[in-house]
Amino acid sequence: MQNPYLPYPVRIEAIITETEDKNLKTFKLVFLNPDDEDKFSYNAGQFAELSIAGKGEIPIGIASSPTEKGFIMFTVNKVGLVTSHLHNMKPGDIMGVRGPLGNWYPWDIMEGKNVVIIGGGFAFTTLRSSIIYMLDPANRPKFKDIHVIYGARTPGMLLYKDELAEWEKRDDIHMHITVDATDDPNWKYNVGFVPTITDRKAPPGNADTYAIVCGPPIMIKFTQPVLDKLDYAHDHIIMSLEMRMKCGIGICGRCNIGKEYVCKDGPVFTLDQLNNMPKEY
Amino acid sequence: MKVIKIDKKNWAEGLERSSRTYRLFGPLEQDGFHVFKALGDGELPNLDVQNTRLSPRSVVYPQSEKMFEFTLDEKQEDHHILKEVSKDYSPRAVIGIRPCDAKAFLLVKRNFETPEYKDPYWLKSYEATTLVGHACSGPCSTCFCTTAGCGPFYEEGLDILLVDVENYFLAKILTEKGERFIVAAGWEIEIDLPLIDQADTMKAAAEAKITTRVSTDRLRDKNTTDLFEASFWEDVAFSCINCGTCTYVCPTCWCFDIQDETYGLSGIRMRNWDSCMYSLFTLHGSGHNPRDAKVQRVRQRFMHKLKYYVDRYDNGIQCVGCGRCVRFCPVNIDIRRVCDLMNSFES
Secondary structure, eight states: OOOTTOOEEEEEEEEEEOSTTSOEEEEEEEESSHHHHHHOOOOTTOEEEEEETTTEEEEEEOOSOTTSOSOEEEEEEOOSHHHHHHHTOOTTOEEEEEEEESOOOOHHHHTTSEEEEEEETTTTHHHHHHHHHHHSTTTGGGOSOEEEEEEESSGGGOSSHHHHHHHHHOSSSEEEEEESOOOOTTOOSEESOHHHHHHHHSOOOOTTEEEEEESOHHHHHHHHHHHHHTTOOGGGEEEEOOOOOSSSSSOSSOSEETTEETTTTOSEEEHHHHHTSOSOO | OEEEEEEGGGHHHHHHHHTTTSEEEEEEEETTEEEEEEOOTTOOOOTTOSOOSSOTHHHHSOSEEEEEEEEOOTTSTTTTOOEEOOOOOSOEEEEEEOHHHHHHHHHHHHHHBOSSOBOHHHHHHHHHEEEEEEOOSSOOTTOOGGGTTOOTTOOTTOSEEEEEETTEEEEEEOSHHHHHHHHHHTOOOOOOHHHHHHHHHHHHHHHHHOOOOOOOTTTTTSOHHHHHTOTHHHHHHTTOOOOOHHHHHOSSOOOEEEEEEEETTEEEEEEEEOOTTSGGGGOOTTSOOTTOSHHHHHHHHHHIIIIIHHHHHSSOOSOOOOOHHHHHOTTOOOHHHHHHHHHTOOO
8 A cells, every 4th residue: 555645765866946025935856766656657737745754744846847857846835844944954954745636736727828827925735836847838828918027026026037038038928927015116027016017018808818827815815806806707716725734645634625625626726616615715 | 252251360360471471561559649651560451430631642652652763864865855764563461451441543543544644653553452451340320432433331342341340340342353362361261141231230320320412423523614603612712821732641642743853963753742732733834824713723623533533534433432531621511511501502
């Protein structure tokens, strides 16, 4: 019997400090046993449990894309015991990864459709995975227009800044980067909260357009009325939830919303589904 | 199904013989109360207890269980890599388990064995366990098993059902596991038809003694969000002190936590029973907590057992009517009353 609690051993290959407050770091991990990489076959939108012997496990969205081979990548906000320890680890250190876990963004349903990605703050990790996935030459023809609305408090708080700049230069993706405020005279992108920029830049909703929304509760609260105004049907608005988790496989009992376990039945739900679930998240 | 009778004179001897093949567990007195514990040499389970305070779930699912071990010593080649620990999954038998507690394992199994994931610790323990049940001739006043999908002589979930008839145990052998146990115990296969009639009469009498009931027939059709937002939750939760006793004594509660413990350079990853009654159960790293308030946690416990489980598995409620939570709740919260509130709720 396969033990679903046993993590694959991995080595930290690189650590990148993403944000100016140094609270977000990206960890590039390499499997110690090459076979494990094949077993860890994932889709954009899934998460994994990062395991540190002696400290515990944390559920973190996978920031790398299935089209990127040879490593997996996670961007981690420093908040608690495990994340604080992880932030002090060094390249070469050994840890574990358990997964992939949960469901993913509905790539099969979104095929042939317009995709609008709306992200705020550090909830951009699985969205990065999604963008890299869609922009892969083998996948790009499968999608129509791609819009990305991504905001952070300041320019220095944006994740993946080099890649954002690269995507800005392309003509097969419409980037709408924004910050809440900045005094940087060289800032050449938008200024304003994500809901405001969504209102201005997002294409109108229709049967052929899906929005993936990830961000802090306050952003989601004010973005939803904008999407309603733009005529997005609730089954065309896709969201990813966070919960305290332990097992990650729907067994330990803590991450439920109603009868659904966020770890196993989620973390991805449509707004339509969430409307019919208890408001307990 | 075979039915045999065991002369009580041969009871101790049979158990002794079976203990060569099985690790035996049964109700034993501890600090003035009974719990299911491993039987020592020559020790006999006390079958006179109505039921134990704690359910026997710990025989299959220990309160604390080691999952993995590791070393933090960087001089070791496998440092910081989790390794499986060896475990004793040799045959074990629980003697004197009540039918409700045995049925509870079947309900819990739906959580630990799913099409996608199988919990190896729980399943291997469960597979290794033979459940030798003891029919209840004198149920407690808090028992409501007959309307909770179970009963004092209920057989599903058991491998053997013992009925205490004067100088004999009538043993219904319900599964192959049960048959293997009888062979290991070496009890003579002897059938006594009048005894079977007597057991049937006892069964009817025991069922008649269970007078408290729950109605569950309308739970399935209720709208989850309406029930979730019902106004009675504040009232139900008002007296709750979130002590967690209900979840601790319950045979069908399964939630657990995973924790690492280290001593010097060696460590283990373990799992411990957890409880939805505690706010830490759902506290996010950010400080946000979806079940921060007591009323949310109380609602979660009852909604899980009586609505979410019902909807998820379409196989009844996650309760066998053992009545422990009713008996041991320090503030007299009664699942029977809550179940009726839910079942009769109109939005």
